[in-house]
Structures are given as structure tokens and as C-alpha cells.
Amino acid sequence: xxxxxxxxxxxxxxxxxxCTSAAHADQVTSLLESFVAAPSGxxxxxxxxxxxxxxxxxxxxxxQVILYRDCRRLGPAEAVDSALTxxxxxxxxxxxxxxxxxxxxxxxxxxxxRAIALPAASGGGKSTLTTACLAAGLAYAxxxxxxxxxxxxxxxxxPKPIALTARSLELLxxxxxxxxxxxxxxxxxxxxxxxxxxxxxxxxxLEHVVLSRFGDIGxxxxxxxxxxxxxxxxxxxxNHYKLGETAFRLAAALATESRxxxxxxxxxxxxxxxxxxxx
Amino acid sequence: xxxxxxxxxxxAHVIETxxxxxxxxxxARRNQVLVLNATxxxxxxxxxxxxxxxxxxxxxxxxxxxxxxxxxDEVTATLERLIEEEFxxx
Numbered sequence: 005x006x007x008x009x010x011x012x013x014x015x016x017x018x019x020x021x022x023c024t025s026a027a028h029a030d031q032v033t034s035l036l037e038s039f040v041a042a043p044s045g046x047x048x049x050x051x052x053x054x055x056x057x058x059x060x061x062x063x064x065x066x067x068q069v070i071l072y073r074d075c076r077r078l079g080p081a082e083a084v085d086s087a088l089t090x091x092x093x094x095x096x097x098x099x100x101x102x103x104x105x106x107x108x109x110x111x112x113x114x115x116x117x118r119a120i121a122l123p124a125a126s127g128g129g130k131s132t133l134t135t136a137c138l139a140a141g142l143a144y145a146x147x148x149x150x151x152x153x154x155x156x157x158x159x160x161x162x163p164k165p166i167a168l169t170a171r172s173l174e175l176l177x178x179x180x181x182x183x184x185x186x187x188x189x190x191x192x193x194x195x196x197x198x199x200x201x202x203x204x205x206x207x208x209x210l211e212h213v214v215l216s217r218f219g220d221i222g223x224x225x226x227x228x229x230x231x232x233x234x235x236x237x238x239x240x241x242x243n244h245y246k247l248g249e250t251a252f253r254l255a256a257a258l259a260t261e262s263r264x265x266x267x268x269x270x271x272x273x274x275x276x277x278x279x280x281x282x283x
Numbered sequence: 284x285x286x287x288x289x290x291x292x293x294x295a296h297v298i299e300t301x302x303x304x305x306x307x308x309x310x311a312r313r314n315q316v317l318v319l320n321a322t323x324x325x326x327x328x329x330x331x332x333x334x335x336x337x338x339x340x341x342x343x344x345x346x347x348x349x350x351x352x353x354x355x356d357e358v359t360a361t362l363e364r365l366i367e368e369e370f371x372x373x
Contacts, residue, residue: 231305235318245314249298252309252316256300 008033012040014099015107015151015162021055021091028069028084035088035165035184035193036095038203042161055094073098082189089190092165096148100242105160106152106254109240112145112159113137113279114204118211119159120279121150121262123236129218129272132172135194136276138201139176145204149242154250157257159208165193175272210258212282213237216267216275225267225278232266233259284359286337290371291330297370299327308370317370326361330371336362 008029012019021036023029055073069087071078071094079090100107111122111134120142124130131147138144146162153160170187173180178199180186185193196203213233237255238244244251265282269275293299296312306324308317319327325346329339340358344351365371 229305229321230303231307231318231320234302234307238316238318244316248314249309249311252298252307253300256302256307259302 012036012095014040014042014095015103015105015160017099017102019055019095019098031084031088032091035092035195038195038197039164042163042203055091055098085185085192086188086190088185089167089188089193092167092193096164099162100149103151103243105154106244106247106251107149107162107242108237108244109148109242110150111137111147112150112161112204112208113142114145114161114208115142115211115280117206117208119145119150119204119208120212120214120282121159121210121237122214122216122279123150123233123240124216125240129216131166131168132175133216133218133272133275133279135166135168135172135176135178135199136272137279138196138199139178139273140276140280141201142276142280143202143204144196145208150210150237152254152258153207154247154254157210157254157261159210161204161206161208163196163203165195167191168194177273210262212265212279213259213262214265214267214279214282216269218269218272218275220270221268223267223269223271223274223278225265228264228266230259230262230264233262233264284336284363286340286359287335289332289335290339290362290366291334292332293330293370294372310368310370313369315368317365317368322357323361326358327365330362330365 006022007024007026009022021032068081069084070081071087071090073094109126111130113120122130122133134147144163147166148164149162151160151162169191183192183194183198215236234255298309298311300307305321306319306327340351340355344354366373
């Protein structure tokens with residue numbers, strides 16, 4: 005019944021992805037290649053949730069796919085591109101929920117083995133700003149989460165495919181067909197390679213935290229107190245309440261070892277250039 | 284707030300850490316964090332159970348080179364919040 009089955013590991017959580025079509029399995033493999041190649045995080049509690057991507061091969065709806073997770077249908081019969089976006093979102097949700105280390109909402113870009121974190125709330129423009137940073141020459145670690153190993157405070161790259169809306173592509177001046185999975189009813193998905201960027205190959209040390217606000221406002225960048233990063237890392241955290249004092253001490257250590265900046269911007273490309281030029 | 288009362292020290296379940304020049308507090312009992320700015324950090328450092336509210340105001344006014352009356356409201360408001368959020372005992 006299954007044309008292809010692959011086993012993935014994200015942040016220490018194992019997944020199985022099955023497809024009824026070899027062509028779709030190839031698309032999944034290609035899309036997730038750099039994501040699953042990232043160094044593993046600390047072992048997670050959930051070991052093997054099952055994600056199935058299944059082709060619905062009816063004559064009435066050719067080229068439509070239905071996505072299942074743990075035997076539960078996650079969406080309607082839909083075009084493969086939409087299902088791929090849904091698949092990545094689903095993998096992401098489970099991987100982050102299962103992660104036993106510290107994780108906070110943030111884009112993460114890199115220079116060498118140093119990370120620049122861009123914490124922001126969900127929907128706060130992380131993916132757009134992160135993508136702009138890749139176009140400005142930085143390497144990619146995540147558009148979703150700053151993941152930290154509690155044992156040593158290092159940043160673990162979490163390079164999921166970048167979720168972008170049509171509005172993001174417009175702001176970034178990126179052609180809609182230039183990304184791996186185009187925008188449909190769902191977000192599109194860009195790979196760093198689509199933008200000519202590299203993926204961080206290994207663990208990183210946090211160097212800068214940029215607290216940004218996007219809007220119809222002028223560009224400003226100023227260095228601020230480290231305690232502002234401390235507050236942001238905990239405010240936007242996925243799981244600090246599970247880690248208690250460990251999260252508190254990790255956030256304090258990360259804020260202390262970083263330079264912290266507050267930035268307002270209306271053009272992500274201007275903001276990204278400034279981030280690329282941080283001292 | 285009674286300006287003659289002594290404030291602090293922090294109860295045992297409150298853990299403090301320095302984030303560069305500022306202090307952050309963790310209430311291990313309630314799993315809550317309070318990130319203090321520079322002024323609040325200075326106030327916190329003086330909450331040792333020895334100083335009264337009035338003495339804290341005077342010490343900070345002297346350190347900042349401003350009249351005590353200029354900072355009294357901010358200091359007492361900060362102390363009231365620390366007590367209200369149980370980072371200091373009432």
C-alpha cells in the first residue's frame with residue numbers, strides 16, 4: 005500500500021512519514037532534507053508519533069492528497085502543495101511540543117558558529133525577517149524556534165522549511181514561483197537554498213538577541229539592557245512552565261552572554277541588512 | 284505604605300540571578316518570573332531586612348543625586364508590587 009516510508013528525527017523526536025505515491029515521497033524527502041539533517045536535540049518524551057501522508061487516488065479528485073497524523077485526518081482532500089505545508093506544520097507542532105529542552109518563539113540566523121535570535125510572538129513577522137536575513141547573506145537556523153540544550157546552553161539549529169505568506173513574498177520582493185512550495189490556500193514553504201543561503205550545520209553559541217517590531221514606522225536600532233532579552237525569551241517560550249528554574253537560569257545565561265538590541269522597522273530588507281552588520 | 288517598616292529579605296522560595304547589571308527573580312513555589320529594570324534592581328538590593336522604606340528612598344536619592352521626594356512614589360510603588368507578587372514577605 006505504501007510506496008515509500010521514511011523515518012525522521014526532529015529535536016530528538018522520531019517520526020515516520022508514509023506516502024502512497026513515490027513522487028510525493030520524493031517531494032517530502034527533498035523538502036525535509038536539511039530539516040532532518042540538523043543535529044538532534046535532547047531526547048524527547050514522545051518517541052514515535054506516526055505521520056502519514058496519503059494520496060487519495062479517486063478519479064473524482066485526481067492529484068489530491070489527504071494528510072493523516074496518528075490515523076487522524078488533519079485536513080481536506082487538497083493539492084499536494086497545501087498538504088506539504090500542513091505536513092510541515094504538523095511535524096513542527098509535535099517536535100516542539102515534545103522537545104525536552106528550552107524552546108522559545110524566534111527566528112534564528114547565524115554568522116559562523118554564532119547565532120542571532122529574533123524573538124517574537126507567533127504572527128509577529130519572524131519568518132519574513134528571517135528570510136530577509138538569508139537574502140542579506142546570513143545562514144539559516146530557524147524561522148520558528150530558538151532551541152537550547154539545557155545541559156550546556158548551546159543553540160540547536162531547527163531549520164524547518166520557512167513558512168511564508170503571499171504578503172511576505174511581496175515585502176521581500178521574492179517571486180511567488182521562486183520558493184519550493186508556492187503559496188496556495190496555505191502558506192508557501194521556502195528552503196534556504198531557494199534564497200541561496202546555507203543552513204547552520206552544527207550547534208551554535210548565542211551572540212545577539214534582536215527584539216523587533218514591524219509596522220508602519222521608521223527604522224531604529226538601539227542596544228538595550230540584557231534583562232529585556234530575558235523577559236522576551238521567557239514571554240515567548242513554548243515550554244518554560246515545564247522547566248521551571250532550569251528555564252529561568254537558561255534564559256538568564258542566554259541574555260547575559262548576548263548583546264541585546266531593540267529594533268523597529270517597516271522594510272524587512274533594511275532590518276536584515278542592519279542585523280547582518282551587527283558588530 | 285508605612286515608610287518606617289523594614290523590608291526584606293526575600294523568602295527562601297525566591298531565587299535571584301544577575302542578568303548583567305539587572306536582577307531577575309524566580310518564585311520556585313509558583314513558577315513565576317519577575318524581570319527587574321535597573322532602578323527596581325537597585326531597590327531590590329537594599330531589601331535586606333535592615334533598611335526601612337524611608338532609608339531605602341534616602342540611600343537611592345543620594346546615589347542618584349536627586350531629591351528623595353522625586354523618587355519616593357516610584358520606590359514605594361515598586362516595593363508594594365514586590366510584596367503583592369510575593370517576592371517579598373508582607
